[in-house]
Amino acid sequence: MSSKVIHALYDDDDVLLNAVKEVRAAHHHIDEVYTPFPVHGLDKAMGIPPTRLAIMAFIFGVTGLAFSIWFLNNIMIVDWPQNIGGKPSFSFLENMPAFVPVMFEMTVFFSAHLMVITFYMRSKIWPFQTADNPDPRTTDDKFLMEVAVDGNEDALIALLEKTGAEEISVKEKH
């Protein structure tokens, strides 16, 4: 395995998308693509599997709902079953309508926050994290494709040149 990577810089999202397809068709491994904005269809073109964050959000929401039911039942029905303004406190279901607002809010709260935290952990983004985009221009208007050099370097460069890259640089893998 070679220790080199090639950074190909593009100045257009459509050109990049075609380049990704061509490089994949030529069976080169694309290590990473850095873009300044979401390029629709890029994950499909790169063959990245879909994210499961939405599934997690659902599970977190169910957790929040379950927690709120336990919580409200424990406080209002089990611990101090008091008569407050004639509201029935004999069972959870009897007073359930009054619990709906809080149950709903807690479902949303758990689902939203835990999903965002999951996203931050999975993508390794949090305060004091240093950015690792290799070129500062990739957050402005350039698109960078990082391809592992595997075999013939010059052939790969020639291929990338053909895909419309604006700048191609060969680097040691960090």
Next chain:
Amino acid sequence: MGHYEAPIREPIITGDKSYHDITLDVAAPIEGKANKSWYIAFTIALIAFLWGIGSIAYTIGTGIGVWGLNNRINWAWDITNFVWWVGIGHAGTLISAVLLLFRQKWRMGINRSAEAMTIFAVFQAGLFPLIHMGRIWNGFYTLPVPNPLGSLWVNFNSPLLWDVFAISTYLSVSLVFWWTGLLPDFAMIRDRATKPFQKKIYSLVSFGWSGKAKDWQRFEEVSLVLAGLATPLVLSVHTIVSFDFATSVIPGWHSTVYPPYFVAGAVFSGFAMVQTLLLIMRKVSNLEDYITRVHVENMNKVILVTGGIVTVAYLSELFVGWYTGSSYEDFVYLSVGAATGPYWWAFWSLIICNSIIPQLFWFKKIRRNYIWTFIIAIFINIGMWFERFDIIVINLSRGHLPSSWTQFSPTFVDIGIFVGTIGFFFVLFLLYARTFPVIAQAEVKSILKSSGNNFKRERDNPSAVKTEVKKEPVVIKQEIVKEEKIIEKPIVDVDDKQAKTNSLLESLGTFDAAKDKADNLKKISGIGPVMEKTLNQIGIYTFAQVSKMTNKEYDLLDSITGSFPGRAQRDDWAGQANKLKS
């Protein structure tokens, strides 16, 4: 290429923008200095804020009795302002969440500021439930936390407690939604920052965002799911706020139409506030190309729809008040009694500002006019304040028992706190406008090709597309090539090169390592690490030097380096360096 859009749609980004232009426009207010009018506005807001703090301190120190409340009317300006501010906040979430679910591209120019407005408005709203308490220092008892009083819990039957959950969930979810959307934009500022302090701050707040393909995939999924969660949230929050009134037994409050009607009113007033702010902001921050007439018109259409819903609700309240046959319902809130009683002026302000004036937006000329929009938006802000005032105060002033009929008049403390929250809101918003990317640039860039006026023009008229000159790709094999090689290789005629270098430095000025500080020339788009090295070998180290380059110097540079002919000129290094210099 794959960006089909119906020709009937107007462009929502004007000014022939490229991706880089968007970056520059969004970064400009942050990288530049505040002007005099900003400082004037900020000072006024700050004074109002300080006055508000004084009023709050006076209230807490002396007691709620310093307000104009009485035994019967025990909610007035405090809760009026609370509901007003919460309502204002709702438009931000509507724009960022509901319009995302409906795939409305025009939301992208305005969503960042609308969300900022949400968060700052909810801050103001959140103050009132606290300061209207008689014993604010016991406020933490609203939280169901295990405690030594046998674990004395809260009562989950009260809408005021639901409010605690609703508002805190709403604020926290809006905040993470907003912040997650900000990460790519902060990263853009971080990568452009020239001052070390600025760089440090934006590195911290951008959480190390690098724009990887997988991160973007997750980012979009998170945005979509958060939008899906925020939409019911925004409906539920104002619904819960409306429960404060709707679940009571007070005639005029006890009404099942309140939840949807409050939400419609919130969107109505929120959009009016967005208009008020953005019409100023587009001028002050030079964002006329991103917040266009189309945006203003679309928002006015939303105002028209929600204003219509609110008016229907008024009419249905009036109808039901009559239809119910209850003599109590007949003279409160929107009934004949309210229109002719002691609060007739508040009642008619509400009808005129909310139901009559916004109808002017049916006229295309008016809803596409910035000045008219601004004026009508101000009227709606006033009208929606009166709506809450009317609901709360008129209904409390005349209840079941005529012996407790009374009236309310605010004291200077009531007014001071309200003015203070307006000041605080603008303090936050003005600071935001100078430090945050006020346009979601990453999102705007993603719709540029479908909605930019230049791209639309080219699509409508394919023959006008200028054929781009195919640029030769630049191949750099930096790490591999030894440093000496770079110096040695291009030098053909050492003397000739030296002469050219001297004449180049003559016009650009020399760099004195002892006196000057070298800049990071890689910040200039078009200068990579190798080019920087080459420039350094020639003796060019600073932005000040690069900024002096003209066509003559570009040619000289090309002949010295022998690589990238015409590159510097095309990328306008001098222009870029000039901006970076400061």
